[in-house]
Amino acid sequence: MTLTLISATPSPFARKVRIAMIEKGVDFVVQNEVPWHADTLTPRYNPLEQLPILIPDDGDPVFESTYLMDWLEYRYPQVSMLPADPDLAMTARLVHVIAEGVVDALVLLFWEMQRDVISAEWTRRQLRKVRGGLADLDRRAGTLEYMVGDRFGLADIAVIAMLGALDTMAEAQMIPAWQQFDPAIAPWTTLYPNLVRFEAHHRDRPSVHATGPRMFDLVEKIV
Numbered sequence: 627m628t629l630t631l632i633s634a635t636p637s638p639f640a641r642k643v644r645i646a647m648i649e650k651g652v653d654f655v656v657q658n659e660v661p662w663h664a665d666t667l668t669p670r671y672n673p674l675e676q677l678p679i680l681i682p683d684d685g686d687p688v689f690e691s692t693y694l695m696d697w698l699e700y701r702y703p704q705v706s707m708l709p710a711d712p713d714l715a716m717t718a719r720l721v722h723v724i725a726e727g728v729v730d731a732l733v734l735l736f737w738e739m740q741r742d743v744i745s746a747e748w749t750r751r752q753l754r755k756v757r758g759g760l761a762d763l764d765r766r767a768g769t770l771e772y773m774v775g776d777r778f779g780l781a782d783i784a785v786i787a788m789l790g791a792l793d794t795m796a797e798a799q800m801i802p803a804w805q806q807f808d809p810a811i812a813p814w815t816t817l818y819p820n821l822v823r824f825e826a827h828h829r830d831r832p833s834v835h836a837t838g839p840r841m842f843d844l845v846e847k848i849v
């Protein structure tokens with residue numbers, strides 16, 4: 627069976643799936659898209675018009691990164707991304723939820739900055755989520771090697787994808803744009819020392835190194 631992953635070079639959502647598949651030793655082919663452009667294939671496979679989408683050549687497309695992480699766990703359990711202990715597994719899923727919430731807020735903030743008239747209230751609300759989520763994850767990371775348990779897994783993947791998304795935002799000049807609404811905003815590398823240490827510890831892991839985000843050019847009007 628061939629698995630094709632519809633992905634995007636900057637997508638933190640697709641990156642989680644790519645890291646998990648590499649860690650699990652699952653062969654797959656990457657097909658990069660710009661899901662925001664009119665010619666994207668994403669609506670053909672996902673009614674929500676979003677990637678990542680995993681397409682088995684003998685089955686229905688599977689989409690939504692959180693669901694995909696579960697799907698991979700059920701389909702390829704040999705190398706699990708979750709701790710065996712149920713309490714630790716639930717904590718790992720909670721870390722995933724927090725990191726994903728930060729990324730969702732980053733996406734909203736990115737598009738808000740593209741608008742002709744930016745809502746200060748909306749922007750500050752999303753920035754609070756980013757700061758709150760990062761502070762929580764920094765506290766959880768502490769001096770740990772892995773976010774949860776004693777081996778690399780879902781929680782680490784989610785945090786690494788989130789940190790990559792923060793780097794993408796910084797490259798897209800979002801920090802000065804956000805500072806106009808919240809002067810305390812600064813690059814994550816200056817505010818969250820535990821996450822800095824955590825990221826440095828994992829950055830050369832092959833699955834992490836091979837999936838680093840790269841921004842694409844957006845040529846169509848989105849908002």
Ligand SMILES: N[C@@H](CCC(=O)N[C@@H](CS)C(=O)NCC(=O)O)C(=O)O
Pocket residue numbers: 634636637638639640661662668674675676677678689690691692733
């Ligand atoms: N909750 C979704 C979010 C996926 C998502 O936002 N993907 C972006 C690319 S990074 C996308 O396809 N956006 C197009 C759109 O939202 O219309 C997931 O976890 O898969």
